[in-house]
Amino acid sequence: MEGYFEQEQMDVYKEPYALDVKNAAIDxxxxxxxxxxxxxxxxxxxxxxxxxxxGAEIHKDTDQMIRVEEGYGLAVFGxxxxxxxxxxxxxxxxxxxxxxGTWHNVINxxxxxxxxxSIYGLPHHPVGTxxxxx
Numbered sequence: 001m002e003g004y005f006e007q008e009q010m011d012v013y014k015e016p017y018a019l020d021v022k023n024a025a026i027d028x029x030x031x032x033x034x035x036x037x038x039x040x041x042x043x044x045x046x047x048x049x050x051x052x053x054x055g056a057e058i059h060k061d062t063d064q065m066i067r068v069e070e071g072y073g074l075a076v077f078g079x080x081x082x083x084x085x086x087x088x089x090x091x092x093x094x095x096x097x098x099x100x101g102t103w104h105n106v107i108n109x110x111x112x113x114x115x116x117x118s119i120y121g122l123p124h125h126p127v128g129t130x131x132x133x134x
Contacts, residue, residue: 011128012036025069025117032131042123048073048114053107055134056081062124064098066106071114077104 011034021043024035028045036043048054048071066075068090075096078084080103089109090096098104108114 013127014038021117022069025115028115030130030132031134032125032129034125034127034129037123037125037127040122042120042125044118044120044125044129046114046116046118048106048108048116050108050111050113052114052134053105056084056103056105058103059098059100059120059124061100061122063100063121064104064124065119066096066098067117068092068094068096069115069117071108071112072110073114073116074107074109075104076107077102079103 014037017036019035025045028047030045030047032044032046034042034044046054070092072092073090075088075090076084077086077098084103084105088096090106096104096106106114106116
């Protein structure tokens, strides 16, 4: 969709903001980038290369919603980094809800980059975070 970014992609902090999330996430080439941060929510995009993953992680005080914008993945989760035995295959349009305090990982199971959008409630990353690589 032409013109979905009226400005250079960056974290828009505590300002109203509208964008085409799907296409903006697909266009993202950074491992992780914050797009919007407020007092209670934050949106990020992720680009996971084939056979890559986000890494086992836990957010003790933050709920998370991860949406697959493009590609195929595997969500694994459980009570600890060595106890993530629950699995759910993910494809475009699927959402993975992660309650605070849940160990989780998302693994790219496809041959193209896995493009994710993610919402955190409360914000988890510093405003303006851009991580070109894992």
